[in-house]
Amino acid sequence: MSGMGRREWLESVGIFVVAGALRAPAHSAQLTTPKGADKITLDLFDFQPKSMLHVPETKVPRSRYPVIDIHTHLSSRAKSVNGVGVGEKMKFHATPETLLPVMDRKNIRTMVNLTGGSGKGLDDAVREFDQAYPDRFLTFTEPTWEHTNQPGYCNAQADELVRAHRAGARGLKVLKTLGLFLRENISEGRLVKIDDPRFDPMWETCGSLDIPVAIHVSDPEAFFLPTDRFNERFEELNNHPNWSFHGRDFPSSSELLEARNRVFARHPKTQFIVLHVGNDAENLPYVSECMDRFPNMTVELAARIGELGRQPRMSRKFFDKYQHRIIFGTDASPNGTDTPQQIFGAELYEIYYRFLETEDEYFDYAPAPVPPQGRWQIYGIGLPDAILRKVYYENAARLLKVKM
Numbered sequence: 001m002s003g004m005g006r007r008e009w010l011e012s013v014g015i016f017v018v019a020g021a022l023r024a025p026a027h028s029a030q031l032t033t034p035k036g037a038d039k040i041t042l043d044l045f046d047f048q049p050k051s052m053l054h055v056p057e058t059k060v061p062r063s064r065y066p067v068i069d070i071h072t073h074l075s076s077r078a079k080s081v082n083g084v085g086v087g088e089k090m091k092f093h094a095t096p097e098t099l100l101p102v103m104d105r106k107n108i109r110t111m112v113n114l115t116g117g118s119g120k121g122l123d124d125a126v127r128e129f130d131q132a133y134p135d136r137f138l139t140f141t142e143p144t145w146e147h148t149n150q151p152g153y154c155n156a157q158a159d160e161l162v163r164a165h166r167a168g169a170r171g172l173k174v175l176k177t178l179g180l181f182l183r184e185n186i187s188e189g190r191l192v193k194i195d196d197p198r199f200d201p202m203w204e205t206c207g208s209l210d211i212p213v214a215i216h217v218s219d220p221e222a223f224f225l226p227t228d229r230f231n232e233r234f235e236e237l238n239n240h241p242n243w244s245f246h247g248r249d250f251p252s253s254s255e256l257l258e259a260r261n262r263v264f265a266r267h268p269k270t271q272f273i274v275l276h277v278g279n280d281a282e283n284l285p286y287v288s289e290c291m292d293r294f295p296n297m298t299v300e301l302a303a304r305i306g307e308l309g310r311q312p313r314m315s316r317k318f319f320d321k322y323q324h325r326i327i328f329g330t331d332a333s334p335n336g337t338d339t340p341q342q343i344f345g346a347e348l349y350e351i352y353y354r355f356l357e358t359e360d361e362y363f364d365y366a367p368a369p370v371p372p373q374g375r376w377q378i379y380g381i382g383l384p385d386a387i388l389r390k391v392y393y394e395n396a397a398r399l400l401k402v403k404m
């Protein structure tokens, strides 16, 4: 949140900090009745309704087939400036020994650590996970953002990818840094465009090395709208004001997605795993159109079963049609605290399995007292065995060249 303090920023979008606690003004989030002075007023924050539906509750302690979780964060760059990771030093969020017992119980054969950094940091991540427990952990490398405004960056980045691949990287991860945080002077100046030609050698090299690019572009549509009473993710944005990309110099979500599409079109030999259901799970018709236009595009599920599960019939059709190009992922981060939909643990996996395998109705998409990404519940899509196998591991194994 550069330039503006959290409080000033909140006030600029109409949220006022009262006695140290976040409360929205009455017109935007409190539940009141127009007349009837004896009616109680309840802060939205305190509303935790319990469903009275009597419907089947299926516990799915293990997935029906082994799982490759293609989207996890077991490490990350130790330093970041205004959303841009810099330097090679890494921090590790867990040791493999603390993860393996949960993986074994939940039938997770392999976790892919996308944020493996670069240079020496990547070497450390590969040693810590992949080399210690072969086949159980795979690591992706990341671009060196802080060099992107230096002469010769294009070729240096391509060369570093070749080195990273030799050092064990199984793919390239591009965070939403590109498009939303990276600027001409790294953390200042104009935002760098996703389809900026200086990245062409990087995309092309992934194609020639035959390693996939896992890419996160843009964010939920609601993050680009005002944080007001009409915003379906009001509470989430209220809890994380710096997740809002409304106003300032941010492009719209569709501009970001279209710039991304131009990259897919320019590099047809490069495989792109487009995270978070193509980053537009709210708009499956658009994601489908992109899948039809770009055969080099695969999608992944992480942190979007809340979206898929509230449109179960549309989702089920999407899985039927694109069953060869959908990959299981969770965005799991060990020891996280403020994003319950991403905290690595048994509960998280059981919710994903329940969504994919059962036809249960109206259940929580995250282990939390209040649904963290919006106040709704989800419905299972009961996938048949053949599709489950593809989504759980076959599609990922093909792209990662893993033998199962």
Ligand SMILES: [Zn+2]
Binding pocket: 071, 073, 331
């Ligand atoms: Zn992620």
